[in-house]
Each structure stands twice: as C-alpha cells, then as structure tokens.
Amino acid sequence: MTRIGTPGTPGTPGIPGAPGAPRTAGPVSLELDGRTALVTGAAGGIGRACALRLAAAGATVRAVDRDAAGLAGLAAALPDGARGGIEPRPLDLTDLDAAERAAAGIDLLVNNAGMQLVRPIETFPPEVFHEVLTVMLEAPFRLLRGALPHMYEQGWGRVVNISSVHGLRASPFKSAYVAAKHGLEGLSKTAALEGAPHGVTSNCVNPGYVRTPLVERQLADQAAAHGIPEERVLADILLADSALKRLLEPEEVAEAVAYLCTPQASFVTGTSLVLDGGWTAH
Template sequence: MSAPLTALGPDSAEPLPRAAGLALDLTGRTALVTGAAGGIGRACALRLAAAGARVRAVDRAAEGLETLAGEAAALRGDLEPRLLDLTDLDAAEASAAGADILVNNAGLQFVRPIEEFPPDVFHTVLTVMLEAPFRLIRGALPHMYGQGWGRVVNISSVHGLRASAFKSAYVAAKHGLEGLSKTAALEGAPHGVTSNCVSPGYVRTPLVERQIADQAAAHGIPPERVLSEVLLKDAALKRLIEPDEVAEAVLYLCTPQASFITGTSLTLDGGWTAH
C-alpha cells in the first residue's frame, strides 16, 4: 500500500494561500493544456480559466475531463474538454492550431532498471512526452507568429536537469523537452513568442502516488519509507509540491512581467538541485 503523501516535519514550508497568487487578465486568449484531467494539468487548466482564458483541456480520460468541466463552470473563462490520445501525433498537432498559450504537461512514468525496461514502454514515454510536445508546438506556432505573441510553457521536471536511477525513459524525455523548449525560444523570439520550462520536483499527483510501490521494489525498502528516503531525500524543503503552486508558475510566465523570460527553466524543487 502506498505511503500517505503528507508534509514532513517543521521545515515543510507550507504553501501560501491561493489568494496570494498573481492577478492576471487573460480574457481573449486561448490556452491549450495537455494532460488536463488531473494533477498539474488540471490545476493549470483551472488557473488559466480563472484568469479569463478560453481553455482547451486535452486528455484521453473522458471521466476526468467531465469532472474538470464541472469544476470550471463558474470560472471567468470557458473550458472546452477535448478527448485526445497524444500518441495520435497528427491529431495532436491539429489540436494546437489557433492557441495563444500552449502548456505541454501530459506525462507518464515507469520505474525499472534499464536492462529490464520494456522497449515499447520507452517508445511510448518518448512519444507522449517529447514527440507530442514537438508536434503541438509545431501546430501552435503559425498562429502565434502571425499575431506576434505567444507563450509556450513546457512542464519539465528536475529530471530534465538531473538524473535518477530506474527512470531512463522519463529522464531522457524531460532532458529532450528542455532542449526543445530552448530551441523554440530562439526561433520564437523574433515573433514575440516565449518558450520556457517549469521544472518541479515531486508534486502531489497520482503520477507520484503510483510510483511509490515501484520505487519501494527498486530500492528494496517498504513503501512507507519511499517518501522520506527516496523522493524527498535530497530536498531542502521536506514536502511535496502542490499542483496549484506549479500552476501559479505557469500563469506567471504568461504575464507581461515575464515577457523577457525565455529559453530557461523555472525550477520548483524545494532545493533538490542545490546539491
């Protein structure tokens, strides 16, 4: 059974209340968020809609999208659920046409040593987490270039900056996404388009919860020890990041105050990469 994902100790540095977020008006902007049915994607879709954006919420989980649409009903912006499997790369690219803001978030995790890692799973991870973002950016840029404004925000990870054992596909995909994001920044700059990564550590999401058992098996420890001895071992702040905190960072990168920020990674890791 998975260990509870709770904050640890007096140094957990609890997140600020939601009201402390940056005020922003995205009225008239269209945002596309992938992996929007849960976790970070859900938080981003709701935050952008609350700021007035028209949000295309993309996911392959129909039930999760239906729930999300209900949650967004009272927000300022409209939210349009779009059922899409990102392994359909042509459909992914087509879905991004006309987007002013693109948030590449969808991801999956599989924990195994390289010699035991199924090649088909490796291929799927890279398709969803690297090739699909490329196709989505490719689909979004013509509209962004045409209007002289656009925001590409790629949800990367500390694993786009560092490596961990047993996560070869995830680490490879996130490192590739960091490079893709920088390339898009260089190409987009003359057209008013910024491209950045938001690179969190371990976030309180189903993706993290699901890997507790795999991490326990890989490291030979009980599941209840995974949080403190593996996931948060090297973090200065001994707690998981909340999805809403990641969404606030995404929102910030869409503000006028962030217009000079491009080609970089905003790291939200509680000091994990300070080592």
C-alpha cells in the same frame, strides 16, 4: 554625450515596440480574456491545476487528455462566474497528427502530459520507452508545430513546458522519463530562440516531487524495486535531497505557469523555472 535609455522602451536606442514587450511596468497580473490555451494531461494533477488557473484568468482552455471522464470532472470544477471556460478535448497524444491539429489557433500552450515507469535499463520494456518519448517529447514538438503559426501571425504567444528536476538531473531506474525531460528542455530552448522575433516565449517549469497520481504510482513502483515500504520511499529516496521535506502542490506549479504567461514575464524565455525545494542546490 550619447544618452542611453532602457532597452526596449520607446524613444531609446533599444528596440521600440519589440514583439511581446509590455507597454508599461506594473504589478504582476494575469488577464487572459479572449485568449485560447491548450493544456495536455489536463484531467488530473498539474494539468488540472493549470487548466483551472488559466480559465480563472479568462482563457478558453482546450483541456486535452485521454481520460474523458476526468475531463468531464474538470469542466464541472470550474466555479460559476469564471471569466474563461473549459473545452474538454479527449485525445491520446500518441495520435501525433491529431495532436498537431488540436493546437491550431491557440495563444498559450502548456505541455504537461507525462507518464512514468521505474525499471533498470536492462529490463525496461522497449515499447514503453518508445511510448514515453512519444507522449512527452514528440507530442510537444507536434503541438508546437500546430500552435506556432498562429502565435507568429499575431506577434504573441506563450509556451510553457512542464519539465522536471529530472530535466536537469538524472536518477537511476528512470531512463525513459529522464531522456524525455532532457529532450523537452532542448526543444523548449530551441522554440525560445526561434520564437523571440515573433513575440513568443518558451520556458520550462521544473517541479520536484508533486502530490499527483503519477508520484503516488511512483511510490509504489520504487517500493517494489527497492523492497521497502512506500513511506520510506518518500522520506529516504524521493525527498532525501530536498531541503524542504514535503511534496509540492499542483496549484503551486500552476502559479508558476501563470506567471510565465503575464506581460511582466515577457523577457523570460529559454530558461527553466525550478520548483524543487532545494533538490538541485546540492
């Protein structure tokens, strides 16, 4: 009788010592001492929370944003005694060659930078559509190009793409954002398939509406588009289909990102971790 053990465990018919596999099971923990991470859009919101979380776990974080003052504030926010550190890297992601160079030699990549404009398609400025897709889709591709050679060489890497519920569902008046996030989902899955033999995982985290400056600006844009007060936009539009009637906090998103970087998440790849308060359950 053939004995079948646990796939991927040494001494079984699985794949012993597969790249990126944890040696033992255990409680979820995140220790990134000696690792280098890159987080885009790190000056505020979700990116700021992710950069601080990964630095607290021991990583040296290349914090990328075009907001140099915000990056300086981020570095100052790291508490004394933190195991990792913050390296401010002011950068406009529309400079795609510079973005690719910035990712060389990193172990973890968090593609977070985003922008939003709420307009009907027929009045959506073409130059803004181009910029949104450049920052939110083409730049992540170039960052992957810069990051993957080192990850492949060492047999370990983590790619986390901050997508959105709008990477899975569409809403009116958000053509560029929805298109970019849907594209990011496909890019993430492709990276997962290509990276699997090299111990590299790639996943999306899909928040609903998060308490960030981007959402605050969106409230104002939606209020202007619909001719209603901002508080009604929040209750009647943004959170209308959410079972949980509150905004998600950036730190909650950062914890999801952290989990995907743990050894215990080594079998999670090519998927989307949805944090939407039940929005897509309808």
